[in-house]
Amino acid sequence: MTPLLEVDDLHVSFATPRGAVRAVQGVSLSLEQGTTLGIVGESGSGKTVLSRAIMGLLPRHSATQTGSVRYQGNEILNAPNDELRQLWGTHIAMVFQDPMTSLNPVLRIGRQITETLRIHLDLTKSEAKETALSLLMQVGIPSPVERFNAYPGQLSGGMRQRVMIAIALACAPNLLMADEPTTGLDVTVQAQILDLLSTLQHERQMAMILVTHDLGVVATRADEIIVMYAGNVVERAPTNVLFTQMSMPYTEALLGSMPRISYPSHTRLLSIDGRPPDLLSPPAGCPFAPRCPYAQGKCHREKPTLVEGAVPGHSYACWFPLPIREKAATS
Amino acid sequence: MGRYIAKRVVLLIIIIFFVSVASFFLVHLLPGNPVDTILGPNATPANTLIVNHELGLDKPLWEQYFIWISHVFQGNLGQSYTTHQTTSNIIGQSFPIDVELIIGSQLLAFAVAFPMAMSASRRPNGLFDQVANSTTFGMLALPPFVIAPVLVLLFAVHWHVFPGPASYVPLTQNLWTNLHAILLPSIVLAMGSIVVYFRLLRNDLIATLQEDFITMARSKGLTDRRIMWRHALRPSSVSLLASAGVTIGSLIAGTFVVELLLQMPGLGYQLIFSVNQDDYTVVQGITLVVAVAIVLINFLFDFLFTVVDPRIARE
Ligand SMILES: Nc1ncnc2c1ncn2[C@@H]1O[C@H](COP(=O)(O)OP(=O)(O)OP(=O)(O)O)[C@@H](O)[C@H]1O
Ligand code: SF4
Ligand SMILES: [Mg+2]
Numbered sequence: 001m002t003p004l005l006e007v008d009d010l011h012v013s014f015a016t017p018r019g020a021v022r023a024v025q026g027v028s029l030s031l032e033q034g035t036t037l038g039i040v041g042e043s044g045s046g047k048t049v050l051s052r053a054i055m056g057l058l059p060r061h062s063a064t065q066t067g068s069v070r071y072q073g074n075e076i077l078n079a080p081n082d083e084l085r086q087l088w089g090t091h092i093a094m095v096f097q098d099p100m101t102s103l104n105p106v107l108r109i110g111r112q113i114t115e116t117l118r119i120h121l122d123l124t125k126s127e128a129k130e131t132a133l134s135l136l137m138q139v140g141i142p143s144p145v146e147r148f149n150a151y152p153g154q155l156s157g158g159m160r161q162r163v164m165i166a167i168a169l170a171c172a173p174n175l176l177m178a179d180e181p182t183t184g185l186d187v188t189v190q191a192q193i194l195d196l197l198s199t200l201q202h203e204r205q206m207a208m209i210l211v212t213h214d215l216g217v218v219a220t221r222a223d224e225i226i227v228m229y230a231g232n233v234v235e236r237a238p239t240n241v242l243f244t245q246m247s248m249p250y251t252e253a254l255l256g257s258m259p260r261i262s263y264p265s266h267t268r269l270l271s272i273d274g275r276p277p278d279l280l281s282p283p284a285g286c287p288f289a290p291r292c293p294y295a296q297g298k299c300h301r302e303k304p305t306l307v308e309g310a311v312p313g314h315s316y317a318c319w320f321p322l323p324i325r326e327k328a329a330t331s
Numbered sequence: 332m333g334r335y336i337a338k339r340v341v342l343l344i345i346i347i348f349f350v351s352v353a354s355f356f357l358v359h360l361l362p363g364n365p366v367d368t369i370l371g372p373n374a375t376p377a378n379t380l381i382v383n384h385e386l387g388l389d390k391p392l393w394e395q396y397f398i399w400i401s402h403v404f405q406g407n408l409g410q411s412y413t414t415h416q417t418t419s420n421i422i423g424q425s426f427p428i429d430v431e432l433i434i435g436s437q438l439l440a441f442a443v444a445f446p447m448a449m450s451a452s453r454r455p456n457g458l459f460d461q462v463a464n465s466t467t468f469g470m471l472a473l474p475p476f477v478i479a480p481v482l483v484l485l486f487a488v489h490w491h492v493f494p495g496p497a498s499y500v501p502l503t504q505n506l507w508t509n510l511h512a513i514l515l516p517s518i519v520l521a522m523g524s525i526v527v528y529f530r531l532l533r534n535d536l537i538a539t540l541q542e543d544f545i546t547m548a549r550s551k552g553l554t555d556r557r558i559m560w561r562h563a564l565r566p567s568s569v570s571l572l573a574s575a576g577v578t579i580g581s582l583i584a585g586t587f588v589v590e591l592l593l594q595m596p597g598l599g600y601q602l603i604f605s606v607n608q609d610d611y612t613v614v615q616g617i618t619l620v621v622a623v624a625i626v627l628i629n630f631l632f633d634f635l636f637t638v639v640d641p642r643i644a645r646e
Contacts, residue, residue, distance in 0.1 A: 057546055081555075089552030096550075101543040106565045106640050115561075116551045151641050167551065 002073040004207050005031040005054070005175060010067035010077070012046075012053045012231075021279045023049040025231040026067070033174065036201065036208045038218030038239070040254060041228035044276055047211045048097060050228070051177045053077075054209075055092055056084040071175075089116050093168035094177040097211075099160035103152040109136075110148035113167050120171045135166040140196060158189040165197065172204060179211045194221060215254050219243065224313070227251045230276045230287040233306060237314040245314055247321035250288045286319065294320050335637060335644045343630050347623055351403070354618040355396050358611050368609045369412045399615070408616035413608050418616035421601055426620070427501065428590070428597035431509075433582045435517030437575065440524035444571075447529050449559055452536035460533070467526045476588045479519045483592050486515060497594035516589040524578055528571050535567035542566075565639050572639060576632035580625040584617065 012024035023046045031037050039047050052058050054069050056076060069077040071087060096102035104112060113135060114128035123131060129148070136144035139162040152160055161181060168176060178197060182190040198221055201208050210218055218225055218239070225242050227235040227250065235248040246252055253272045274291035277283050286292065289299040296319070304317045366382050367374055383389050387398060402409065408418035451460040486492045493515040494508075502509045539545065540563055548562045587599030596604075598617055605613040637644035 052546075055550060057550055085552050085554070087552075088550050094547075094550045096543055096547050098543060102547045104544045104548065104562050104566070105642055107562070115553070119557075120552060153642055153645060164547075167547075 002070075003030040004033045004072060005029075006068070006070040007054060008068040008070075010050070010053060010065065010069060012049055012058065012063055012065050015062050015064070016280075019280045020064075022282060023231050023279055024053060025282070027226075027228075027231075027233050029226060029233075029236070031175070031207050031209065033207055034201075034205045035223045036198075036210055036218075036221060038222030038225040039209060039211045039228060040213065040215050040218055040225060042213055042254070042272065042276060044230075045213075045228040046231040047213075047228055048179055049231075051094070051179050051209060051211055055088070055094060055177060056081075057094070089173070090120050090171045091173055092175045092177065093171070093173040095161075095164050095168045095179060095181045097179040097181075097183060099157050099164055102164060103160055105152055107151075108148070109150050109152065109155070109163050113163070113170055116167065116170050131170070132166070135170060136163070138200065139163070139166045139169075140192065141166075158185050158193070161185060161189075161193060162196075165193070165200075169200060169204075172206075174207060176201070176206055176208045177211070178208060180213065181210075182212075182217065190217075197221075215251075227254065230282065231279060232287060232317065234288065234318070235316040236306070237309070237311070237316075241309075241311050241314050245309060245311060247309060247314075247316040248288075248318045249292050249294050249322070251316075252322065253291075286317075296320065336634065339630055339633055343626065346626050350622040350626060351400060351619055352396065354615055354622055355399060356392070358615045358618060359392065361606070361609075361611065361614070365412055365609050365611050403619065408619075409612035411605070411610050411613050413610055418613050421613060422598070422616060422620055424501075425596050425598045425601045428499065428595050429583055429586060429599070431502070431513050432516055432520060432586050432589070432597065433579055435513050436520035436524060436582070437579060439517055439521035440528055443521070443525050444528035444532060447525075448532035448536055449564075451529075451533045452540060453555075453559075455537050463529065463533075467529050470522055470526045473522075475519055475523055478522055479516075479589050479592055482515065482519055483589075487593070496592065499593070499595040512593075512595070516586070516593055516595065519589050520582065520586060524575075527574055527578070531571045531574055532567060535570055536563055539563045539567040569636065569640050569643075572632060572635055576629060576635075580628050583624050583628075584621045 007027060007029045010024055010027045011022070014021040014023060027050055029037065039050065041047050049058070053063070053065050056069075056079060058065065065077055067077060068075060071091065076084060076087065103109075110129065110132055113132040114123075114125070117123045117128040117131050118125070121128075133144045133148060136147060141147050141159060141162050147155065147159070147163075152163070155163065165181065176197075181197065182193050185193065194217060197208065197210075200206070210222055212218055215225075222239050224238050225236065226233050227242075227248065229250050235242070235246070235251045237245065242251070246255065250272075256272075272291060277287050277290065283289065283300070285298075285300040285302055286295070286304055289295045292299065298319050302319070304319050306315045306317045308315050309321075366379050366386070366388070369382060370378055380389075387395055390398075399409075406419065408422070410417045411421065447463050451457075451463045454460060483496075487495045494512050498508070499512045500508050545558060545562060548558045553562070584598040584602055586597055587603060589595070590597045590600040598621060602614065602617045602621075605611075605617065
């Protein structure tokens with residue numbers, strides 16, 4: 001059976017006045033119907049660019065994309081907009097990262113939901129309104145009838161995020177791309193929204209790509225996790241394997257910077273020292289080398305490629321992965 | 332929304348009061364004396380005193396203001412010392428010309444600027460955008476008082492595509508002749524607005540089309556056409572609307588260049604004529620009407636802003 005989504009060696013670069021920004025450098029992944037893939041990485045690691053490239057939403061004039069993206073076996077990378085429009089909203093939908101800027105500020109909430117229902121599902125005005133109200137209810141918006149006529153500016157961030165989920169789910173897509181659906185929300189709202197997504201996903205047998213910078217978010221919700229660093233996949237594994245066999249120092253560092261529920265909200269997280277490399281001229285060796293506590297000479301010279309780990313489905317890009325280092329330490 | 336409007340209405344009444352005071356007193360600062368105009372060669376000191384008394388000009392200024400404003404409320408704006416036409420009559424004949432020129436020129440400007448800006452913003456720096464930009468940039472260098480005589484000479488005098496000077500007749504008299512006469516001055520006046528409206532809308536559209544909510548609209552599978560009309564246009568038209576408000580206000584009694592060229596007695600034309608004659612009752616009347624009209628237009632645009640962008644009413 002062909003997977004729902006297959007991405008092969010996807011590269012994305014942006015033409016900028018200072019040169020080409022290589023935001024995604026050879027990402028491959030695949031996703032089955034009904035499963036969840038977590039994509040984790042620091043800010044700027046290319047998560048948003050990757051998910052938009054998969055959907056075909058990047059601006060054509062500035063973004064160059066190579067490789068392959070197949071949806072239900074059909075190649076969609078660089079497909080014409082008219083073709084992609086057949087998928088957008090109905091097959092693949094996206095929850096955007098920033099609820100404050102992703103809803104149209106001059107249109108009422110209701111309109112923004114019913115619009116797709118009327119166009120894609122051919123519902124009448126009153127049918128669409130009924131469906132929209134029930135969607136608003138499903139995503140946990142209190143008094144949906146009043147919210148239906150509200151403008152985005154009259155709702156809190158959490159409410160707007162729920163509205164975006166309602167919009168994305170309106171036409172029952174097969175694949176939901178959730179790009180950090182909980183950034184900027186407080187911890188309880190975060191958990192509510194993530195649980196809501198999981199519930200709806202199971203009800204609808206929907207596949208989901210859950211993008212986040214927080215390993216904790218995907219720990220309990222994803223079937224498989226991909227760790228991204230500076231446009232590269234540096235480690236990937238089924239979720240339980242990743243947490244038991246973590247091999248790449250960057251993944252370890254990410255885990256160290258994970259927010260804990262026990263912290264009062266808004267405490268500054270322990271972040272990883274140093275900054276990610278410049279995507280205009282990526283270093284020759286391992287992109288993480290300048291910040292890696294285990295880096296050695298080879299790391300600065302040669303770029304490690306993804307290699308299979310001991311457990312099937314686990315791969316990592318590192319010359320000195322954790323298990324080997326541990327062995328070296330004990331012997 | 333209701334509160335926003337109520338606040339504006341109170342403000343409107345206060346502003347109109349000040350405007351009426353200003354129209355009255357500023358006109359009194361004008362040089363020249365109406366009594367001299369009325370009496371002409373008969374201006375002996377004794378006659379001057381008599382006429383001054385008849386006109387109430389010997390009363391204190393504030394009393395004169397209250398007499399004037401109470402007449403205004405009864406619909407009486409006085410009459411001309413020279414032609415003895417009532418001021419309301421003069422305004423009644425000339426105001427429609429301004430209204431027609433404003434509506435005509437603005438409709439034309441919108442009809443050209445909107446499609447142009449929408450096409451240009453689809454591909455910023457594309458061929459169409461570059462042509463449109465350089466054309467409008469060139470037009471910036473040609474103010475109306477330069478274009479107007481040239482176009483009038485070419486199209487009305489030489490080629491007779493449009494009727495020549497003094498061919499304006501009121502709308503009620505002959506619709507076709509009226510529209511024909513109004514077209515050329517409307518085109519002349521529209522040119523300045525097209526440049527400004529195109530540039531404002533193009534820039535705002537380009538900025539809006541890069542917003543997250545537009546990418547979001549695309550991800551919903553909407554057509555480009557729908558995204559442009561439903562999602563991008565309204566949030567991009569606020570500066571255009573602001574500019575249209577100012578332009579329309581400035582065109583009331585501000586179209587005298589074309590009025591003079593085409594001998595169409597609009598408000599501006601009448602105002603200048605009356606100032607030259609020291610006909611200050613008429614000057615006062617026209618000033619008041621123009622000022623009130625501008626205030627009302629601003630009020631209307633304040634309301635339009637909230638229709639176009641509901642965020643404004645909440646601020
Ligand atoms: N249109 C663009 N032009 C040039 N560079 C871009 C563009 N879009 C993104 N980038 C660059 O690509 C890199 C990856 O950005 P991306 O938004 O995908 O990061 P992210 O992982 O989603 O981070 P965050 O957690 O902050 O959302 C960044 O360095 C960014 O500056
Ligand atoms: S390759 Fe070297 S620098 Fe890169 S993560 Fe592994 S140990 Fe660190
Ligand atoms: Mg992002």
